[in-house]
Amino acid sequence: MDIEVLGTGCIKCKKLEENVRSAVAELRIEASVTKVEDIAKIMEHGVMSTPGVVIDGVVKSEGRIPSQQEIKNWLQGK
Amino acid sequence: MLQALADLLVYRLLVIHPGTELGSSLDFFFYDTVKIFLLLTVIIFVVAVIRSFFPPERARRLLGNKREYVGNLLASLLGIVTPFCSCSAVPLFIGFIESGLPLGVTFSFLISSPTVNEVALIMLWGLFGWDIALLYVATGVILAFIGGIVIGKLKLEHLVEDYVYKIKVGDREEVVLTWRERFEYARDYTKDILKRVWLFVIIGIGLGALIHGYAPIDFIVKYAGPGNPFAVIIAVLIAIPLYSNAAGTIPIVQALVGKGMPLGTALAFMMAVVAISTPEMIILRKVIKPKMIAIFVGIITVAIIFIGYLFNFVFVHHLLGA
Incomplete structure (x- = not known):
């Protein structure tokens, strides 16, 4: 599983990255978490409000910090 | 009811005599603090739920290939409802420009979005009344509309950083939120804003209460009253760094x-505080050249000063006519 956290370095983006990493660790899922800070790469996903989460190329959320439960649901493919 | 509560607390429980400076200041402080925090909590939550329906991606689509004027007006109005945080200013700017939106229309949005914000609105409504709050919204929209048109007419496209034009925005389906997610977003948003402003609100109301109770009635009239022709300009220049x-x-x-400050001077001051923010300018520097930042700030400053004088003029005549 390929997870990207989109954000240019604001506080919310860091918080989201932490949440994603802890959700991955908790579920013991095989996944790579990358922080994407390059604006051109962020825009390639069509995201205009950061922070965003992209899982396997699909934008799951943008402009907000999703709850831990929400992130876990995505990771488990629910 | 809140007034009764404040009266009870100050005059009965703290046994301070009504009519004294201390009593009047404290009463004002408690009443306003409770009222403003109630308003902030409820209204920011409601506004955030509304905002969850207008992500910047939707604003971008709604603006589509709108040209000048219509585009400027729509962008100024969308700026009210679209959630905006200065950390998203860069992707938003690029997204708008990439979709072929004229620079002036993009700027109408960038002016309106921070200027007409819910915190300023609630403070105005709670402290001045809904008529002044509405007047502020209308003025903010007009400022964004005209500011954007002027920037559009100046043909400043060459002052946008070159890389902006090279970025390609990906196409995709819109993420649709459930009601639960909207409420969670609104809850987080409300907490976030309250955490950011509570101390300023208390300090502001505290200072206001001191002025209310202790400053002599005509103290402002001497310095920033209708007799000082430069009051609006000075007020706006002081306001710019106060974001x-x-x-x-x-x-x-x-x-x-x-204490006698004319309404136009007051409105101009408040508008300059929110419309021109240093952090936002620093972030916008990533997409536009310094010369364009200077032009942007210059246009907004002049427009706000003009608005200030206009209101002072209209209200003075209104009062004379009445």
Whole structure:
């Protein structure tokens, strides 16, 4: 599983990255978490409000910090 | 009911005599603090739920290939409802420009979005009344509309950083939120804003209360009253570096109006506090050249000063006519 956290370095983006990493660790899922800070790469996903989460190329959320439960649901493919 | 509660607390429980300076200041402080925090919590939550329906991606689509004027008006109005945080200013700017939106229309949005914000609105409504709050919204929209048109006419496209034009925005389906996710977003948003402004609100209301209770009635009239032709300009120049204290400045301004500051001067001051923010300019520097930042700030400053004088003129004549 390929997870990207989109954000240019604001506080919310860091918080989201932490949440994603802890959700991955908790579920013991095989996944790579990358922080994407390059604006051109962020825009390639069509995201205009950061922070965003992209899982396997699909934008799951943008402009907000999703709850831990929400992130876990995505990771488990629910 | 809140007034009764404040009266009870100050005059009965703290046994301070009504009519004294201390009593009047404290009463004003408790009443306003409770009222403003109630308003902030409820209204920010409601506004955030509304905002969850207008992500910037939707604003971009709604603006589509709108040209000048219609585009400027729509962008100024969308700026009210679209959630905006200065950390998203860069992707938003690029997204708008990439979709072929004229620079002036993009700027109408960038002016309206921070200027007509819910915190300023609630403070104005709570402290000045809904008529002044509405007047502020209308003025903010007009400022964004005209500011954007002027920037559009100046043909400043070459002052946008080159890389902006090279970025390609990906196409995709819109993420649709469930109601539960909207409420969670609104809850987080409300907490976030309250955490950011509470101290400023208390300090602002506290200073306002001191002015209210202790400053002599005509103290403002001497310095910033209708007799000082430069008052609006000075007020706006003082306001520009005060960003992020919007929540704190409005109670002080309200107290100053009570001491004779003309409404136009007060409105111009408040508008300059929120419309021109240093952090936003620093972030916009990533997409536009310094010369364009200077032009942008210059246009907004002049427009706000003009608005200030206009209101002072209209209200003075209104009062004379009545």
